[in-house]
Amino acid sequence: xxxxxxxxxxxxxxxxxxxxxxxxxxxxxxxxxxxxxxxxxxxxxxxxxxxxxxxxxxxxxxxxxxxxxxxxxxxxxxxxxxxxxxxxxxxxxxxxxxxxxxxxxxxxxxxxxxxxxxxxxxxxxxxxxxxxxxxxxxxxxxxxxxxxxxxxxxxxxxxxxxxxxxxxxxxxxxxxxxxxxxxxxxxxxxxxxxxxxxxxxxxxxxxxxxxxxxxxxxxxxxxxxxxxxxxxxxxxxxxxxxxxxxxxxxxxxxxxxxxxxxxxxxxxxxxxx
Amino acid sequence: xxxxxxxxxxxxxxxxxxxxxxxxxxxxxxxxxxxxxxxxxxxxxxxxxxxxxxxxxxxxxxxxxxxxxxxxxxxxxxxxxxxxxxxxxxxxxxxxxxxxxxxxxxxxxxxxxxxxxxxxxxxxxxxxxxxxxxxxxxxxxxxxxxxxxxxxxxxxxxxxxxxxxxxxxxxxxxxxxxxxxxxxxxxxxxxxxxxxxxxxxxxxxxxxxxxxxxxxxxxxxxxxxxxxxxxxxxxxxxxxxxxxxxxxxxxxxxxxxxxxxxxxxxxxxxxxxxxxxxxxxxxxxxxxxxxxxxxxxxxxxxxxxxxxxxxxxxxxxxxxxxxxxxxxxxxxxxxxx
Ligand code: SF4
Ligand code: SF4
Ligand code: FES
Numbered sequence: 001x002x003x004x005x006x007x008x009x010x011x012x013x014x015x016x017x018x019x020x021x022x023x024x025x026x027x028x029x030x031x032x033x034x035x036x037x038x039x040x041x042x043x044x045x046x047x048x049x050x051x052x053x054x055x056x057x058x059x060x061x062x063x064x065x066x067x068x069x070x071x072x073x074x075x076x077x078x079x080x081x082x083x084x085x086x087x088x089x090x091x092x093x094x095x096x097x098x099x100x101x102x103x104x105x106x107x108x109x110x111x112x113x114x115x116x117x118x119x120x121x122x123x124x125x126x127x128x129x130x131x132x133x134x135x136x137x138x139x140x141x142x143x144x145x146x147x148x149x150x151x152x153x154x155x156x157x158x159x160x161x162x163x164x165x166x167x168x169x170x171x172x173x174x175x176x177x178x179x180x181x182x183x184x185x186x187x188x189x190x191x192x193x194x195x196x197x198x199x200x201x202x203x204x205x206x207x208x209x210x211x212x213x214x215x216x217x218x219x220x221x222x223x224x225x226x227x228x229x230x231x232x233x234x235x236x237x238x239x240x241x242x243x244x245x246x247x248x249x250x251x252x253x254x255x256x257x258x259x260x261x262x263x264x265x266x267x268x269x270x271x272x273x
Numbered sequence: 274x275x276x277x278x279x280x281x282x283x284x285x286x287x288x289x290x291x292x293x294x295x296x297x298x299x300x301x302x303x304x305x306x307x308x309x310x311x312x313x314x315x316x317x318x319x320x321x322x323x324x325x326x327x328x329x330x331x332x333x334x335x336x337x338x339x340x341x342x343x344x345x346x347x348x349x350x351x352x353x354x355x356x357x358x359x360x361x362x363x364x365x366x367x368x369x370x371x372x373x374x375x376x377x378x379x380x381x382x383x384x385x386x387x388x389x390x391x392x393x394x395x396x397x398x399x400x401x402x403x404x405x406x407x408x409x410x411x412x413x414x415x416x417x418x419x420x421x422x423x424x425x426x427x428x429x430x431x432x433x434x435x436x437x438x439x440x441x442x443x444x445x446x447x448x449x450x451x452x453x454x455x456x457x458x459x460x461x462x463x464x465x466x467x468x469x470x471x472x473x474x475x476x477x478x479x480x481x482x483x484x485x486x487x488x489x490x491x492x493x494x495x496x497x498x499x500x501x502x503x504x505x506x507x508x509x510x511x512x513x514x515x516x517x518x519x520x521x522x523x524x525x526x527x528x529x530x531x532x533x534x535x536x537x538x539x540x541x542x543x544x545x546x547x548x549x550x551x552x553x554x555x556x557x558x559x560x561x562x563x564x565x566x567x568x569x570x571x572x573x574x575x576x577x578x579x580x581x582x583x584x585x586x587x588x589x590x591x592x593x594x595x596x597x598x599x600x601x602x603x604x605x606x607x608x609x610x
Pocket of ligand 1: 500503504505506507562574575576577578579581582591
């Protein structure tokens, strides 16, 4: 299909999406696929796009990888918009708006010892950080990825783990193992006490996952000796317009779609819905 | 420039202006209210000054002129999107001082917070605002507490007294139309006191977010959202796609008013929702109206029109809530000392 100039370029009107080509689909689980989409422009890990499906609506999807002229959007099939994307993406394009939000700033983690704790799909918004330091291991003083999935069937980015493990210390655990599984079991928090962190007062921690997992992980990291100002989180909220208008993402004086979703913990800890 | 003229002359001027502008003003709709057999006063098109309800407060604000209850954003076919056309005519809106302050709150969200909103801006740029004075305060108004009882940020002020019309114009088109009229200084009527007075706590400690204080509201509020819909400064919306036929490929995306009191406001795909408790929704709204908005934008969001108190079917008073919250904040501070 020939994409017209009109559709593929961004409109002055922030509500009008542009067409982006699907260049690859990576299937992780039955309900989680990564769509590699054409996109030319600046984008950071942890930012998000609104995937826009005429007739069905929009879904905010965080950027799970950044390539040359592409962005990866890892989509979980959990609602009418994402159901439709999975069932009918036979077309080779999707409409997008974005990128929105602040995203993770790699500069904040350079030359530091980094611990990244991710739960399930929480790995998507931080995957770009892992990709970066996996490719540039000398840019940090060590990188540990502590990641938990529900079960072996729920693992995401398996191929990427193969690449990452060369330069990155990976601890993976699952809540519910099956008979073929012979790795770590249990919650990510079980593995925090034994983590070897060389300089706790300077190490940075990045935590993304379901609300409960984030809460427990943060409190364990603080107990271990991480400093609040060295912790970073990403807050998932109902995003709708992405541009500070619809009000759905507001918490206190903060618009998650504009000022977040990534926060330093010293600010993020005060965000109460 | 101030003028004195007649209703006949003024109606003729508006008839002429109506070629380029739709004129919106509060009108009385008989037997149409929240409570059966009560009239509603809401915005509608007028062609004659006599249609305007000057004597009472409007139950709804003017906001629907700039932010329609349902607004088409664009039309789509499978591969194409076409921005919905703007109305051909501009708008002239009659409103009171508090609402004119409300306009600034809408501007803050729609023009300043993040990207400029295409739809709001194109309506806003083509709208003229005519101030209606207030000789006396209405029930539940607390504009004086909010500092919104006066405004000179209007295109014109207009007062009807019998057959006489007094106008203060800041709009060259109107000045030209009134060129032959008697010039006289005109100062807008405004109130200096209301029966309802609110004291807003400067800061509210976050520990009070979980206070039993909110539970009473949780028990009474039925989550109907009316307090949000009548409020000139509530501007949230939800987007919806409508398609014309089931198997057809054409349709449109709209935005419709949304309410933080109503179920579903914070639902995320996959089912997780924040603030299921209605008391917490009240807390969220109150904090936004008289606390966190100010920290972001410099003024309080609430303009003290009292419409939320007028409309609530459960007789929940927002003004009372602010005063009770202030007392609670003071008591809590004392206990800590
Ligand atoms: S919160 Fe109530 S009093 Fe304040 S502006 Fe809104 S409707 Fe008016
Ligand atoms: S406070 Fe009153 S008007 Fe507002 S949602 Fe609750 S019941 Fe409805
Ligand atoms: S998503 Fe609409 S204001 Fe943030």
